[in-house]
Amino acid sequence: MGGLILRVSIVLEQRFIHTADGATFDDAHATYAHWQRYLSTFEEVQVVGRSQLVQEVPPGYRRVDGPGVTVLPVPFYQGPLGLLRRWPQVSRALLRGIEPQDAVIVRLAGLLGHLAGSLRFWQRQPFAVEVVNDPYEVYGPGSMHHPLRPVFQQGLTALTRWQCRKAVAVQYVTRQALQRRYPARSEQAAYGVSDVHLPPAAFGSGPRFYTRPARLAVLVGRLEQLHKGADVAIAALAHLRARGHDLRLRIVGDGLLRPDLERQAQQAGVGSFVEFTGQRSTPAEVRQDLREADLFLMPSRHEGLPRALVEAMAQGLPAIGSEVGGIPELLDAAHLVKPGHVDDLARAWQALALDPGTLSRASARNYHLAQTYADDVLDAQRTAFQRAVRAATPRGPGSVRQ
Structure with a gap:
């Protein structure tokens, strides 16, 4: 220099x-x-x-x-x-x-x-x-x-x-x-x-092997605007629970729209099955949310290359995301949905969450692809x-x- x-x-x-x-x-x-x-x-x-x-x-x-x-x-x-x-x-x-x-x-x-x-x-x-x-x-x-x-x-x-x-x-x-x-x-x-940012600590111990359905899905993102599609995820959960599926959703993040989203969950009859954690203080806390979850959701209306999705993949999580921005570079086409489309997300969520074999294969695929982003x-x-x-x-x- x-x-x-x-x-x-x-x-x-x-x-x-x-x-x-x-x-x-x-x-x-x-x-x-x-x-x-x-x-x-x-x-x-x-x-x-x-x-x-x-x-x-x-x-x-x-x-x-x-x-x-x-x-x-x-x-x-x-x-x-x-x-x-x-x-x-x-x-x-x-x-x-x-x-x-x-x-x-x-x-x-x-x-x-x-x-x-x-x-x-x-x-x-x-x-x-x-x-x-x-x-x-x-x-x-x-x-x-x-x-x-x-x-x-x-x-x-x-x-x-x-x-x-x-x-x-x-x-x-x-x-x-x-x-x-x-x-x-x-x-x-x-x-x-x-x-x-994927240091060694961001990676789980390896791909996951599923023997049961993925009951807990997690969504990570700011709740300042509807860009992350949290409203779509809540609506899709309501559809799935109405069909008798025992599924839950955890939303990690905070922002001005949180009260509206909490109200939406209550009015849709799924208030007891949607957990709002608020903003986490450290990346380690977010990783703990990812480790506790069975499935990751990113029904965004727009994205660049979403960091949260890559971080979830590094924890071996199967994932569903919208076909926007760089998400198709990360996920298999079978796990892509139309942005803002509740029925499409519910269909993909149900198909993946209830199939342990597909969950295990998606976990292995995502984990190995995340290693190329280390x-x-x-x-x-x-x-x-x-x-x-x-x-x-x-x-x-x-x-x-x-």
Whole structure:
């Protein structure tokens, strides 16, 4: 590296919280352990995202910042219209906080990432892209109900395509799915590697052997919007229990929609058979939920390459998922369902849960496929992307040499 101190600023559509002393926290994957990956290539990491000041840190949140990792808090907003209302303040925060000599990676299709990428292009400064989801699906008819939904869908899909072609390097969380819709130029450095974190502790002892039906299914995800399809899973469970099947559902996660989902379960007559655990404090606690379950459900309305599904597969869980995003790269076609389709999920759930032989075969398949997403397998690809970003960053006058 020649003694050069280079900072990478990573812009993502995350909702952080911070305390008065500047300590920043997240209740999902964007915590310090995730950003440490970039310190193998860059001397400093600046995480850029929305953040709200809080007096107390709720349970389940973990630190984002730490040695070598700082956070640039951006004024908080919600949704495209919220960003438009705070456009001047958010733009100023990005322009002041991201230095021209920084290496910059924007995560798409996040609104903040799109804005940061556009500002870098306007400044004639390079930027790289990590494509983690598909705006064509995020703003699809079944995922969002807003009169401007078609405008958001068309505009952000086109913007994602354009920024992928203008970036100096592109990393996709899928191996094929997102690449087809948002291709990089032939001469660009492009990589297909998941952002899942699978250390050895994330793996179970091996595939499971089933001698009875899979009674307990688990769904893991934020309950802020209907993207994860928890409402579909509850409705499908009601159908199955009405047919006399002794099945239960555990939902791991929290968010604004939890009261509505709890109400839905009660009204459907399955309130006693749906367990809402709330937000777990550590990955180890989520793994315990996965170990206790017999089957994993991911009836999402849209996805990139879902980390929760890969984590479940690493625990040897058979799984059912929607045919969206990168899920078809992970599951057998027999275990894919139409997004938002209650009857289709109920059919697949019943067929898999009641067949111990198929459950055992799916467990073995999923466990072995998850091993190809282990950290020691993917880290080399992640490092190659980071080095391509570093190599494409000009050594301007603001760079510091030791």
